[in-house]
Amino acid sequence: MAISELNLPQGVTALEFKSPVLLAQSLALSVAQQLRAAIEAKGAATLVVSGGRSPVAFFQHLAKEALDWSKVVVSLADERWVPVEHADSNAGLLKRYLLQGAAAKAQFLSLYSASANLEAAAEQADRRLAELPPIDVLILGMGDDGHTASLFPGSPNLAEALDQNGVRRCWPMLAPTVPHQRLTMSRALLASATHKVLSISGQSKLTTLNAAVAGDNVAEMPIRAFLQPTLEIYWCP
Template sequence: MAISDLKLPEGVTAHTFEHSAALARELAKKVAAQLSAAIAGTGQATLVVSGGRSPVAFFEHLREQPLEWSKVVVSLADERWVPVEHVDSNAGLLKKHLLQGAAAKARFVGLYNVAANLEDAAEQADRLLAELPPIDVLILGMGDDGHTASLFPDSPNLNQALQLDNPRRCWPMLAPTVPHQRLSMSRSLLASAKTTVLSIQGQSKLNTLNDALAGNDVAALPIRAFLQPTLEIYWCP
């Protein structure tokens, strides 16, 4: 299956790249252009990214882009509830691969905080996100199970986190893999982004995306919540 075989909703566009390096390079250029345009228009720009190992090359290309980084706010679509120093921390990943050099001037708004339990941590993150400027660019990933951010199928709180009319910005979520405890931006906050890109690699992700396009049960495959007009998909084998 190729991405051209997918029956994409009207308004959704797809871009195919030969390899991950090309995808990372072109995505960095696109995001930098979008952020620059936002800065020119409003004096600031907000970027929300996903963690994991897949975006590392993208982060490293993006930090080299000629941006007014002091006018950029960076945040995370989701976070593992572990300290920044932990190997699984998304914030730690950003600090190592994106927030370096000139990009270190960006303001980072993280989700992790020390709290008595995951619910308390999510409530604290929710209050912090109330101060997050409007999201200009959102970069999502997707798992083979159809999750995006940390909106995992069968997780407690999933149905509430997927409600567009729920004003809460951050939810405690549970992943099927270690570390299990996660913090995730809600669908309503993520859906408010002016530009959304889904960046995925590999045939299995393409198969999952094809399955998502074939049905309507958002809770079964949460990525379905974001397969809306204006979405751009970046894919490589």
């Protein structure tokens, strides 16, 4: 199966690359261009990214792009509720692979706080996100179950987090089969981004995307909430 064979919704575009390296390079070039345009237009830019292993090469290429990083705010679509020093921390991942060299001048807005419980941490993150400027570029990933950010099927709070008109920016989430409690930006906040990209690789993700396109139950596969006009999909085998 190729991504060109999918019956994507009108207005959703898909780009296919021969390798993860070519995808990462192209995505970094495009994102840097969009951030530069935002800085030129309004003096600042905001980038929201997803964690996990997949974006590492993209982060490394983006960190080398020439732009005024001091005018860029970076945040995470979701975070595991673990300290930054923990191997599974998305914030730690960013600090190791993106916020290096000139890119270290970017302002990082973290979702994690060492609160007594997950709900309190989510409330603190929600207050911090009130200070997040409008999102210029959002990079999403997707799991084989159709989750994106940490909007997991079957998780408590999912219905509220998927509310298109919700005012809360951050919700506590549980990954049904993956260790660690999570914090995630809400659908409403994520969907407010000017430029939205879904970056995936491998045939299993293409199969998942095909299933998502074929149905309309957002709670069953939360990625469906973002299969909307202007979404760009980057995929490689």
